[in-house]
Amino acid sequence: MPSSPPTLEIARLANLRALNTFGLPAVAHTLVTIHGDADVRRVLDHPELGRAPKLVLGGGSNLVLTRDPAAVVLRVAVPGRRLVAEREDAWIVEFGAGETWHDAVAWTLDQGLPGLENLALIPGTVGAAPVQNIGAYGLELADRFDSLDAVDLVTGRSVTLDAARCHFGYRHSVFKQPAAQGGLEGKSVITRVRLRLPKPWQPVLGYLDIERRMAETGNHTPDARTVFDWVCAIRSAKLPDWRAIGNAGSFFKNPVVSAEQCRDIIGRDPHIVHYPLADGRFKLAAGWLIDACGWKGKRVGNAGVYERQALVLVNCGGATGAEVMTLARAIQESVYGRFGIRLEPEPVVV
Structure with a gap:
């Protein structure tokens, strides 16, 4: 039968x-x-x-x-890890969308395939990484992206999207863009993701915390495993483990402002942490803005601001989503009142 x-x-x-x-x-x-x-x-x-x-x-x-x-x-929960191709200029690796992101990063290094080490210890799955265009310590997923497979939730057809069709931006992609704007929000399920790891490998070291590690250790030519270990140590020191303290990582996007706006804010707050962008604008550190408004360690009900990193909201025990969002809105109002900047949440709110 x-x-x-x-x-x-x-x-x-x-x-x-x-x-x-x-x-x-x-x-x-x-x-x-x-x-x-x-x-x-x-x-x-x-x-x-x-x-x-x-x-x-x-x-x-x-x-x-x-x-x-x-x-x-x-x-x-789609599984899978494999080297798809080795080219003269890159390795192409593929992961099932259900694979844990950090485990995928660690696996590439174990296989001798460097390039993702700056993105170590970011929580979540591989399939969610392109949706958010995750990034940390000078690198974004878009910098290492090759293509992905997804299934259309209307037709059931499998489609393959390259980087251009994903419309990557800062913590943004076509998967966060509403259908009315030509996006794929809620319209597809990512099942596999392929990443391009450039050859020869070049470390990404131009981030302040990594530069500090190089100065502290005297190691100015770290290999990929060393960068991985540094990033894990830096993240662990700053960010709570969600298995011990519930959180969604960085809760707000770092706001991007014009050069004129940045000069105006620096005139009022000279110590504000800011980073120049290639297009002439500046990215401001949202955590610094929140901390400057006195929120670090504060609580609203059972939701709080992590005492070591103001960018992270935490579940202090028994918090509801409503309490988290009440806290988030209070922070937004406070930052806007002092700096005239509206912080935008990173997580999806349901």
């Missing part, structure tokens, strides 16, 4: 607290685990789930749940 087709992995009334790094309470009426492209198509063909709204969930590291989601939650 022919074998029956695989069935969907469906959970009803699924508790999402353990599936978001903030540890916020929420219940999904339906949670479907996605192991590959075929599972997405099975959802779309399902008589009950096919036409229902969908919420795609990766590692839950960029998410604030303020309520029980009405949508069917698709938890992406």
Whole structure:
């Protein structure tokens, strides 16, 4: 007898607290685990789930749940790690979207494939990395991106997108752009991501914390493993482990202002941390702005600002999404009142 087709992995009334790094309470009426492209198509063909709204969930590291989601939650758990090609100018590696990002970075180094070390210890999954265009310590995902595979949530067709079609920007991509603006927000599920690791390898060292490490150690020509270890140590010293203290990493984007705005702010606050951009504008350190307004270590209910890094909001124990957002709005109003700058949250709010 022919074998029956695989069935969907469906959970009803699924508790999402353990599936978001903030540890916020929420219940999904339906949670479907996605192991590959075929599972997405099975959802779309399902008589009950096919036409229902969908919420795609990766590692839950960029998410604030303020309520029980009405949508069917698709938890992406596509596995896989492999070297796709070795070219004269680069290695191309591919990961399933459900792979943990940090583990993927560590795997590349174990295989002798450097290039992602500055992005170590960022929480979340590989599939979520292009959505957010994650970045840290002088490097963004877009700098190492080759292409990705995704499944259209309307047609069920698999598509491949290169960097140009992903429309990468600062903590932005076509996957965060509303459909009305030509984007793919809520319209597709990323299943595989391919990254381009340039040859010969060149370290990315032009970030203040890394420069400090070089000065402290006297090592001005670190190898990729050393940069990886430095980044892990720097992040661990500044940022809380979400498994111990619920958080979503950096909560606000670093605002970008014109040179004139930057000069005006420096005139009032000479110590403000700022970085010049190639287009003549300046990026301001959102954490510095928040700290300058006196928020570090403060709480609103069970949500608080991490005492070591004002850019990180934390679950002090039993926080709700509503408390997190009340705190976030209070910080936004405070920063706007002092600096005239509106901070934009990084996480998706549901």
